[in-house]
Amino acid sequence: MAAPLLDQPADSSxxxxxxxxxxxxxxxxxxxxxxxxxxxxxxxxxFSLRGxxxxxLSVMSNKGLRPPQSRILKESEVESIKKTLEENRWNITASxxxxxxxxxxxxxxxxxxxxxxx
Numbered sequence: 001m002a003a004p005l006l007d008q009p010a011d012s013s014x015x016x017x018x019x020x021x022x023x024x025x026x027x028x029x030x031x032x033x034x035x036x037x038x039x040x041x042x043x044x045x046x047f048s049l050r051g052x053x054x055x056x057l058s059v060m061s062n063k064g065l066r067p068p069q070s071r072i073l074k075e076s077e078v079e080s081i082k083k084t085l086e087e088n089r090w091n092i093t094a095s096x097x098x099x100x101x102x103x104x105x106x107x108x109x110x111x112x113x114x115x116x117x118x
Contacts, residue, residue: 078113081106090117 037045057067081099088094096106109115 077109078115081109081113082115085110085115085117 034042060067081095084095084098088098092103092106096103099106101109
């Protein structure tokens with residue numbers, strides 16, 4: 001197998017290309033290709049992707065952008081906050097303590113998720 005794309009030198013334009021016009025993601029996103037990779041190759045790809053993620057998060061931060069939050073994580077966080085608030089009769093101090101977060105963080109999340117005492 002050819003060296004992983006992130007390990008290949010960039011061309012004169014500074015970009016890296018894989019086989020075919022679709023490039024890197026199409027090349028690696030094919031499940032058949034991933035299934036044929038050795039454990040060492042999979043580990044190397046995962047390491048490269050984690051490095052890319054760090055770079056992307058840094059660039060986003062430098063541009064004042066917040067990284068997207070996982071929909072599942074967001075939904076579970078909202079449900080945990082709602083449940084805790086209801087269990088504590090919307091007592092912010094008690095709820096924040098139960099959640100293990102600061103009161104101001106809980107206030108911010110209530111506003112962010114547009115939660116209301118019903």
